[in-house]
Amino acid sequence: MQSSHVFHRQLLQDMPVAVSGKGITLTDSQGKTYLDASGGAAVSCLGHGHPDVIAAMHAQLDQLAYAHTSFFTTAVAEELADTLIDTAPQGMSNVYFVSGGSEAVEAALKMARQYFVEIGQPQREHFIARRQSYHGNTLGALAVGGNAWRREQFKPLLIEVEHVSPCYEYRDKRADETAEQYGQRLVAELEAAIERLGGDKVIAFVAETVGGATAGVLTPVPGYFKGVRELCDRHGILLILDEVMCGMGRTGTLHACEQEGVVPDLLTIAKGLGGGYQPIGAVLAQNRIVETFRKGSGLFQHGHTYLGHAVACAAALAVQRVIQRDGLLAQVRERGAQLQALFQDAFGEHPHVGDVRGRGLFWGVELVADRASKQWFDPELKLHARLKRAAMAEGLMVYPAGGSVDGRCGDHILLAPPFISTPDELAQIVHRLRTAI
Ligand code: PMP
Helix, strand or coil, rough: CCCCCCCHHHHHHHCCEEEEEEECCECCCCCCEEEEECCCHHHCCCEECCHHHHHHHHHHHHHHHCCCCCCCCCCHHHHHHHHHHHCCCCCCCEEECCCCHHHHHHHHHHHHHHHHHHCCCCCCCCCECCCCCCCCCCCHHHHHCCCHHHHHHHHHCCCCCEEEECHHHHHHHCCCCCHHHHHHHHHHHHHHHHHCCCHHEEEEEEEECCCCCCCEECCCCCCCCHHHHHHHHHCEEEEEECCCCCCCCCCCCHHHHHHCCCCCCCCEEEEECCCCCCEEEEEEEEEEHHHHHHHHCCCCCCCCCCCCHHHHHHHHHHHHHHHHHHHHHHHHHHHHHHHHHHHHHHHHHCCEEEEEECCCCCCEEEEECCCCEECCCCHHHHHHHHHHHHHHHCEEEEEEEEECCCCCCCCEEEEEECCCCCCCHHHHHHHHHHHHH
């Protein structure tokens, strides 16, 4: 019979078939089990089959699955919004629901643009973002993403974006500078880009607070984001932080920007928000942006059919309640320290592990051909993809990142185990990863 899912079949032809999940383990149709050390792609923060989330979704489904936002709001969407606002960075009392990470980034880009139109600065039309970043696959998100290889074949993209250097301490910090000085150098590079474009021509600087997906995990150096915030304020430029991957508790605080001491103008969240139980994302926005819309045209000119879907909101609300009830943010910090120690034991002297970096339960492992020179392996080897397969053979899911990135290549492995992982499970993860490497 002709399949209506040809693309799906082509892409997934070599994949095992997942049939069930419980805790941090997935089981395939052959009965083989896998430790979900990547949380899918930093999604499954509570693991699989969490009874409280499932019960909340069932209850909502029994009551009401869907009501279009042109006609109604729902109690569960309001409750989720209240919960997210209560725990949001200061001044962010507005939440806009979407169905995933790329949609969250699109909405944030459009919010920023509309804001400047409404305050009479329509000449602002540039975005600045960073190389080695990932913000999603829809056209706007793709344009701000800093991975030339992903963008190239879809040019011309719909918005013009200038890209500057990310925080990549392991490769780019000079031996003769401190981490703080390196951060200042990056801020100076951003300042030069702003001046080149014209400070009154730029809409926003877009960055992942902790980079993921493209180059393993890239953690910011101390003071970097404070410098970025000051620079944006000086030029009236908005700061959009994309925490689709690193947010919602993954790094040990609900929002990763809390650890940087900065509040963005717009903050995107998704992945861990629904914990894999439902697709859902959101943009948290500063009051002044939403106030501007209220006093101006009245509303944000945007919308999707499924925004605020009741079952998705029920899942996200249940995830938040479990995180709060079970003290899981503190647990992420504690388990993160355990994981770091396990990495140190396993890879501290490993000839092909150049760097292990991360926060909380969000870690990247960078592979090198040679530790001393930090030289990468030949990109043709596609080692990151091979390592993913080797790990799967060991019953371990780790997320591969790598290939050619703006002329820079590399092989990285991303780990984002569920917050509920036990110390024994973390030890198993590191043991299997070492075997796979
Ligand atoms: N932003 C970031 C930082 C991401 O990591 C991702 C997904 N990896 C996205 C946006 C896009 O999210 P989605 O795949 O849900 O569209």
